[in-house]
Amino acid sequence: MPSHREAVVAAIRQELAEARGAARAVLAAAETARGEAQQRRGLVRDAYATCLNQLAEARDAARRDIQRRYENESAKLASNVRRLAAISATGAAGTPWRMWTPTEPEPGSRPGLLRVGTLTIDDTALLPALVPLLDIAHVNLSGDQRTIDGIITGLLLRALGSTRPGQVHLTVYDPEHLGGTLAPFAPLGVISFVGPGGLGAMLDELVEHICRINETVLAGGPPVDSWRVIVLLADAAAAAELTQAQRAQLDRVCRTGVSCGVHLIVRGVDLVDHPTVHRLAVREGIAYSQATGELEIRLDPPPPAEQVAAFCRATAERLRAGPPPARFADLEPAEYWAESSAHGLAAPIGDTTDGTLIEVPLGDDPPHALIGGPSGSGKTNLLYAWLAALATRYGPEELALYLLDFKEGVSFARFVPGPRDPAWLPQVRLAGINVNADREFGLAMLRHLGEELRQRAQAAKRFDASKLSELRGEDPDGHWPRIVAVIDEFQVLLTGRDAVADEAVALLEDLARRGRSQGIHLVLASQDVSGIEALWGRSGLIGQFTLRIALPKARRILAEDNLAAALIPRFHAVVNAQSGASGANVVVRLPDAGDRLVWRTLQRRLWRSRPAGCEEPRLFDGDAVPRLPSSCRPSGPVPPPSAPIGNSPGAVLGERIDVAARPARLRLGRMPGRNLAVLGTRIDEACDVLASAALSLAAQGPAHFSIVCPDPDAGRHAARLIAELPSADWRDDLPGEEFLDVPHYVIGYTLDAFADHTMLRKLLAEGPERRTHVLGWWRSAGRLRDGLGGPGARLDPIGAWVALDVHGSDLAPLYPHPGGPVWYPRTRRALFFDRSVHRTPEVIIPYEVNSDHT
Structure with a gap:
């Protein structure tokens, strides 16, 4: 253990x-x-x-x-x-010298800045360096003298090249070199050099000029559209010699000049500090501008002296030639037919020297226009320009045009369809050309406008409207365009003391007085109004034409003390909206509006845009002979409802001189006197009257014709007529008492050739009640009277007659009033009188029926 x-x-x-x-x-x-x-x-x-x-x-x-x-x-x-x-800095104001050319400014634009060199931001950014001058500032330069002189040369060339010739006037004070510094500008024509002792006088004159401009602007005058540039090239000695008075005047110009178009470019003298003074300092070839601060400006080299001199010579030539006419294309708006005419019309006819378009108004005030100018002064060109401006701004629903030309020409023919061009100006309702011998057509147009005025006045009364703008507001579904009636050489219509002139003056006066409120405007053009007898004592008529347009050398258009028309050059006009009073003048440059190709292109563009239902205008050509309408021939269609025949057959004798181009008809009923006498020696026209009457009667129903022709000269006409009639017989004498179941028409050629007139008198007296009518040709009124029984015979059986080359006094026995009608025979015109219809005869145009070329 x-x-x-x-x-x-x-x-x-x-x-x-x-x-x-x-x-x-x-x-x-x-x-x-x-x-x-x-x-x-x-x-x-x-x-x-x-x-x-x-x-x-x-x-x-x-x-x-x-x-x-x-x-x-x-x-x-x-x-x-x-x-x-x-x-x-557009165009010449900013283009480098290697590509530089002068450029015209756009109309209405103002000057901009001017290039002097380039700004360097870094190695890659080179920017234009600009300085102000015209309308903005004075330029005060300091530093190296030779470099500064090159800058000034460039500034002046750019300012002159970017404005119109004559708009910039140069004054140079160069005491050291006596003007030699800017010698290349000497050919310019708008430059003056001041000697060493003239500085004080020059400054005093500038101050006075500024005072005058200020007074004009304060009084409501036009703004400054030209400039004076004063170049002072002084050295230190010259600057020291400025007196106290000169310095004071220079300071006044410096403070007040820019607003009045006076600008200083000064070297060697320090200008007073002011917002309008722009300073530019030059040191060792580099410039520093007041606008760019510390940024360096690499200056452009000065322009070559040869380039400056060549430009100045070309500008001087243009100044001597005068300003060119305005461009026709400038009158066109950006958008066609975008304007309303409810409150009036306004359209440009040209521009001013600075390119600003000048509009001419028509409305409540001014309501009507009077245009004057001698032959060759450009009235037709002015009318073309005005009509183009109106037609591009106002569509056919807003504007209706009535055009009448009493000259021996075809000024308004281009606005209607022609044989080579079917297009027409959509706003045109009527055009009359070659009417210098047909005053009756001018009267017919005035009657038509008078009827339009009456209809508008009645409509305005229904809607309780006092003027067109109110009527259009109250009646938006109505068709009430403004009407412009243009009458060129209107004095022809009013010449003489006869019934046509009296009625025309009365109608014009009524249209001028009442037309303004109903949207009807008159434009009268003439070479001179001093000799119009019909207007003597009628100052109230001319007084309604408050808009006056005077062409060069026009007389009696403006007021007696207004001499502006005598001073203007060709292609110009004076527009005055205050009855020609002095002080109300506006001088306008007119474009060249007569180019047929340009007009045709514009008109075709408008024509293609015309609205549905836009009717072709009526053209009356006094030199044209109308043809018998196909509806008046037996093989033609039944006459349209617009021209009813009625119970009595109607014989068509010719075309009436009126707006609607209606035929003149003679009713042949069962009443005494329903016979026709054609009087005169013009065989072709007399035969055409008989042929048109017979063919038109044959087209209206069953009838029988007896052709009587004792004269062999008329035989060929009679033969052509009988060949076209469906039921006819050729007779050597007058028919007896033959009674037919259909109307019976006796067509007699040269009835005065018969020795025995017993049967003729019986037919004339008793035939109409039995539907037998005589349509005969007598070669004079005296022969007709002899055939009916002599000087004391009653002519009642002849109820209607057509007179050709028979004077009015010879027609007295056939006329119900003493002395006979006022009638001066002319080719292809006839005087038609029907006792049962007319109070006074009417002029007709015999149709071309069976002439050789038809």
């Missing part, structure tokens, strides 16, 4: 072994923990390193993005500056 000591030792050894085991376990755990910690520290280090790398990459990316953004913003800013520079 072990001893106690051994047991204790064993126990201690056991505890030591356990302690060593526990220590080893603790050491093992510590090693494990240490490994894990090291591993964790490695992970942290790796994560930190990763974050640093990411931060570095992010920082580098941010730097690159900032650089990109900077570069993008810089490029965008440079692009904006270039774009602004291109807008601010």
